[in-house]
């Protein structure tokens with residue numbers, strides 16, 4: 312991966328006003344980093360700390376161990392989620408938020424906008440601002456973008472004799488993960504590093520993100536059992552006992568907590584969504600229609616194939632980007648099948664068959680999409696809740712050197728529009 316290094320120098324003498332532009336020069340990292348290491352004392356030497364420090368270190372270590380046990384902390388997040396009526400993001404305070412917005416503008420100007428996961432960081436000194444990144448994950452090699460940020464930050468801090476009054480800003484598109492295969496999750500690594508950097512170099516750290524990733528973001532599996540049959544069963548029941556008594560076949564029964572969250576969510580409906588599916592995904596829902604040309608006479612096969620393709624393409628052009636509820640999507644599909652102008656050569660019997668199969672395929676697609684929307688909402692709320700609980704747990708023992716929160720981009724968006 313190509314390393315990028317941006318240095319934005321802001322001399323307090325040359326540019327006394329905040330709104331003056333910083334002069335920017337791009338430098339290669341290898342030109343910049345001083346390899347000489349300063350011999351710092353061992354950060355874990357207890358005699359250097361006050362009693363208050365020791366208390367905090369003890370509590371901090373305990374919290375790290377609690378959050379390393381993702382299975383039990385996951386249960387705690389679920390209960391926390393159940394006890395909350397509204398889930399709110401924890402935002403960074405105004406001044407830190409403003410800094411992130413400024414740096415974000417600079418990075419975007421230099422490197423372009425980016426929606427995918429990436430990270431960059433800034434070390435703010437009195438006389439200059441050093442920006443580095445953006446860095447991208449390489450999941451094939453098991454590397455997350457935060458790994459590079461940690462390594463680079465550490466090298467930069469270690470290459471300076473004094474880092475007094477410096478501030479580290481770490482941006483990551485999605486909040487650092489809280490669950491990771493084979494190695495400690497990025498959030499725990501970063502929090503531990505922030506503590507270490509504070510003890511060794513006296514620097515403060517701010518971690519800002521755009522989206523809550525929770526333990527593992529969109530790959531969260533806790534709600535994967537929520538399919539349309541479950542949604543219907545939950546919808547019909549008044550309580551968990553009634554839900555179980557329906558004796559659902561072919562599905563895994565939801566646990567009580569997931570049941571309750573889904574039931575609470577359903578009360579907030581109807582949910583509006585569109586059926587914009589990728590080409591292949593769209594086609595796969597109408598595979599059932601291919602049985603009609605397959606079972607037709609040899610001389611009709613090709614012709615009927617073209618007709619099924621024309622029908623599914625026509626409904627696609629009418630449906631994408633049209634937001635409505637599941638019920639409305641269903642009605643729209645049924646009406647489309649009834650009004651569809653079949654080729655005049657098709658017999659009445661075949662038309663009827665095609666309509667019926669189309670309606671069945673359509674219904675399954677709408678139901679699947681509806682269940683997916685619900686799973687996405689549940690997952691997003693769960694991830695938000697995870698971050699909320701994590702930050703609340705750690706804020707007590709890290710507030711003197713670390714701030715974590717979502718970056719509020721509302722001001723920036725208003726300026727753009």
Ligand SMILES: [Zn+2]
Pocket residue numbers: 455457487488491496497498
């Ligand atoms: Zn990670």
